[in-house]
Amino acid sequence: MSKGLPKSVDHNSSSVLLESNGHGIRDMDLELMSEADRVLASNFGYRPVFKREFGYLATFSFAVSIGGVYSSIATTFIYPLEAGGSASIVWCWLISGAGCMCLALSVSELVSAYPTCGGMYYTVSRLAPKRYVPFVSWITGWLNILGQLAGVAASEWGAAALFLAAVSIGSDFSYLPTVNHTVGVMAVMVVISGLVNSLSTFWIEKMTRCYVIFHIAILVSCAIALLAMAQPKNGTPKHTAKYVFTDVNNQSGWTPASWSFMFGFLSVSWTMSGYDATAHISEEMKNPEIKAPWAISLGMLFTYLAGWLYNIVLCFVMGAVTGEKSILTSPIQQPVAQIYYNVLGKAGGIFFTVCSLIILKFGNFTAMQSLTRTIYALSRDGLLPFSGIWTRIMPLTGIPILAVWMSVLVAMGINLIGLGSYPAIAGVFNVCAIALDYSFCIPILCKIIYGRFVPGPWHLGKYSMFINVYACLWTFFVSIIFIMPTIRPVTPVNMNYAVVYLVAILIFSMIYWLIHGKKYYKGPPLENRSQSVASHDLQKR
Known part of the structure; x- marks a missing residue:
């Protein structure tokens, strides 16, 4: 906490320090702040409230944990396996990963120029013409936060499924998980994530720093x-x-096989997502304009290459794909956990499945941290209902405690849909990547179209335009696959309801815009200084 700052803030006091965005004037002694806090206050218009604890290792570890490649492959391996077998697993990861890397690099470039915990929501306000800022920021913010909520819920569901898979292996498959059991374990998993995120940034940073070492050790030893x-x-x-x-x-039922083959893109697109998650903790790191984009780009590159190699290893040892004893007919419905059991035996199967659970839970901790900082960022600008509540900082830990537990309750609520219909809850998970990727593409498109972008110290140089355009084209292409059912014939049981939820998100955000946002919401604060001056200040650091 910066010296002289109150430990508890609300929406009005945390938003703007300078004469901007109609919120009034807050006079602060900028000389008392660290350089990063001074830039946040004078150039971006926000009161610093978080301690800057994250160093290079913890920031890189945070970025890697969002992908959680070892555990993410375990929970998504079935999709390319059914879509096109081994070739789909290997080549779709390589092809789709290249498109995902372009999106990650594009986001990194934007984060370097505008390092705030609002992420792409704040960034788009600097890239769109002033008259469009409130509406474009509104849509970007709602897509991003609802995508993150779906992502946290999906990850907690996956953690519960992995836990029950380990229990099933331990019982020699005499116990088989049910949806009801998964929902119950999920509730416990979400509460654990909430408790961890109730700790101060100091302790969260210490936990996060250890994660990447453990992840790499397990990934290599398992292979x-x-x-x-x-x-x-x-x-x-x-x-x-x-x-x-x-x-x-092709086990999907789709024809031709070339179309079915492309459903293999889903695994890598789910794994390499949440690119701006590291941006949402940028107000908790020193030199965020360098550390955040560095961590995003290298973290996603690690996920891309390590994931491709690990998928190749699994394809070599996965055994039969079809037949009575194939991994697709696994009684625990977890093909990768079944591979561990088949190859390594009961003890090895349990050990590496539990390791997958631990890695996924670490990823869930960081995903919830990113989500709560996003809730805080959107609330301090008045975008969310009851915004004044979610920006309150707990004096003891220095974190937005009510935002944490609101995230816990919403994630539980989403997953309770699974009690009534598993296909319905699967649709919520599918919409995660679509909503998030669209929230990234909106500011990238504004950068391309309006030409208002002034780069920060980390940028793509002459390759920027090509990488930006390819990232958007790839995202629009792969989003079509995201909303398609992956199995035919299509029934209520295997229907992909992602498009229903995506439309519902857009309709809800538009209705709330017309009722509340159009009248009261003005968008993120715009500093009095010019954008070029702000960028110049960052590059001098």
Whole structure:
């Protein structure tokens, strides 16, 4: 907490320090602040309230945890497996990952220029013409926050499923998970994430710093163990390289096979998502204009390359895809956990499944941290209902405690849909990546169209335009696949309801805009100084 600042703030007092955006004037002694806080106050118009604890290792670890490649593959492997078999798993990751990297690099460039915990929501206010700022920021903010809410709910559901898969393996499959059991365990998982996020930034940073080391160690050791133990004498011979890279096995029911093959893009797009999550903790790190984009770009590059190599390992050792004992007919409905059990035995299967759970839970901790900072950022500008509540900082820990527990309750509420219909809850999970990616593309498109962008110290130089355009084109293409049912014939059981939720998000945000936003919401604060001066100040640091 900066010296002289109150420990508890509300919407009006946390928004603007300078004469901007109609909120009035708050006189502060900028000399008492750190340089990063001074830039936040004078250039971006926000009162600093968070302690800047995150260093390079913790920030990089945070970015890697959002992808959580080891556990994310475990929870999404089934989609490319059904869509096109081994070839779809390998090549779709490579192709789709390139598009995701372009989006990650584009977001990194924007975060370097505008490092606030509002992320792309704040960024778009600097890139769109002034008369469009309130509406464009409103849409971007709602897409981003609802995408994050769906993402946290989906990850907690996945954590519950992995926990129950480990229990099932431990019981020699005499116990099989049910949806009701998954919902119950999920509730406990969400509460654990809420408790962790109730800690101060100091302790969260210490936990986050250790994550990436553990993640890499488990990823490498698991790959080595699988390759070493998959032997004919163990009943799990390895596939040939020709099979791994060329075998197409369409189990989806879609024709032609080339169309079904593209459903393999879903796994990497779900894993490499949440690019701006690191931006949402930028007010908790020193030199955020350098650390945040550095962590996003390198974190996603690690996820891209490590995920591709790990998928290849799984394809070598996964055994039969079709038939009575195939991993697709696994009684625990977790193909990767079944691979661990088949190749490594009961003890190894339990160990690496539990490790996957631990890694996913670490990712859930950071995802909820990103979500709560987003709630805080949107509330201090008055975008959310009851905004004055969600910006209140707990004096003991220095974090927006009510935003944390609001996230917990909403994530639980979303997952309770699973009690009535699993396809319905799966649609909520699918909309996560679509809503988030669209919230990234809106500011990127504004950058391309309006030419108001002044780069920060981390930028793409002469390649910027090409990377930005490709990122948007790829996102629009892959979003079509996101809303399609992955299995045919389409029934109420396997229907993809993502498009229903996406439309519902847009309708809700538009109705709330007409009722409240159009009259009261003015968008993020715009500083009195020119944009070029703000960017110049950042580049001098």
